[in-house]
Amino acid sequence: MPRMRSVGLQLEAIAPGGSGMPLYRAVKRALLAALESGRVAPGQALPAEKRLAALLGVSIGTLRHAVDELVAEHLLVRRHGRGTFVATHDSTRFLFQFFHVERRDGRRELPRVELLAFGRELADDETAEALHVAPGSAVYAVENRLSLQGRAVVFDRLWIPCALFRGLSEKRWRERPATIYHFYQAEYGITVVRAHERAQAVAADRPSARVLGLAVGTPVMRVRRTALGFGERPIEYRISTIHTAVHDYVHMLSRPARAG
Amino acid sequence: MPRMRSVGLQLEAIAPGGSGMPLYRAVKRALLAALESGRVAPGQALPAEKRLAALLGVSIGTLRHAVDELVAEHLLVRRHGRGTFVATHDSTRFLFQFFHVERRDGRRELPRVELLAFGRELADDETAEALHVAPGSAVYAVENRLSLQGRAVVFDRLWIPCALFRGLSEKRWRERPATIYHFYQAEYGITVVRAHERAQAVAADRPSARVLGLAVGTPVMRVRRTALGFGERPIEYRISTIHTAVHDYVHMLSRPARAG
DNA sequence: CCCAATTTGTTCGTATGTATA
């Protein structure tokens, strides 16, 4: 039987009462640091709770408290009887955490993605501000068309700092097997932790209209997303143009933790 | 036969191992039932944890597990040294959980609300389906204009079932002191627990254009919201038309529980 | 201002149940 291999975390025992911070929060920070540094890779199992608690020199309850919060933030995933794993971006669960377009009738489906353009650019002011880089910094720029049910629905333009993605090429980008965020994570160890989006309604400009097969001036949604990694570090800036004739942009508020 | 103790909240001791359900979940359901029935009113404090645990016949750890989940779902609020309270809709924290329009520069402000229309209608098919009532059922229909910085930004039309809001009148509605959801909660004991929204970009129709002071055909966002109470019961259906020239519709994904 | 009572927050440890390999 293949054994799940847990990882040498290079964790040190937490100093109790060291900083006025609750112990479980210090534990959380230690785990967060291990995740951020990549000492535990996405998909890998953490040491068992009992062992991890011993390694850190805290009780199992304290460890669980810290892990609970990381699970709530989608950074770890617990599997009963198996272990606790570093969350990955490959599951559909995670995909749909960041993909908000669905059919009017509520059914979700995976979009077909076409790469329209890939290149290097110098960041304009808007992109630079979003990515917290200097204006004029080198960025990779990507354009995608997303189709649902054979219909072009989303025109994505996204920018990522070249400094974060050394050695990226169109070939590598094109040959990624799964989602973009999974690619960032698997190939560059860069995990998108959360994001914020700002949406407007605008008249389709000429490029968007062409890509989506619309008349110029058709109302479309324009969504500006900044994707953040650990420590609120900007990873990607994306402008999505969405044709909402047949599909909706959806937003859930206050989902219950589990069924009541 | 489990011993049944009746108390202030009319909570009964939970039967251990009664239903294959974890004990903390049974506790959660008991608390949920107390909230839903209004036996504990919004803003009121629950009995202290120690006492509540004793009342329910469970350990304090088990009680806290249940309360933790209700806090995560924004139904309860803990205050260190003071108690655990039934969440209300009057704090700005809760207001902004359901109000997603803000200035381009990210600053939030409270909207000025003007009541444009109030009346009784028969639910059309769309409203009826959203509210889970029969088409043609009696509903109250309300129209509001929301302004930010003196600018008309949102045109809200909302429908609520007459059956849920007995004795509602334009006078009562107009004289409510605070937010709409606070009004539902304080006056009718109806708590909005969560909501989902579906957004599109459309050309402003004549009524929206008039209310928002726009040219007909200007691209605007149209957001359809269904607000749900306990047990997923629909409470309100709302169609918001938003002018996004100066303001954005914002959407946060995966906010961290607290500062890491 | 300090003290005492009350209440939630944190930490510990143990035992047992349940899912997985």
Next chain:
DNA sequence: TTATACATACGAACAAATTGG
């Protein structure tokens, strides 16, 4: 079956925040 891992449940003790005297 057996071993491992997470899930649930218990309860004790002390810390920290709040309130009122």
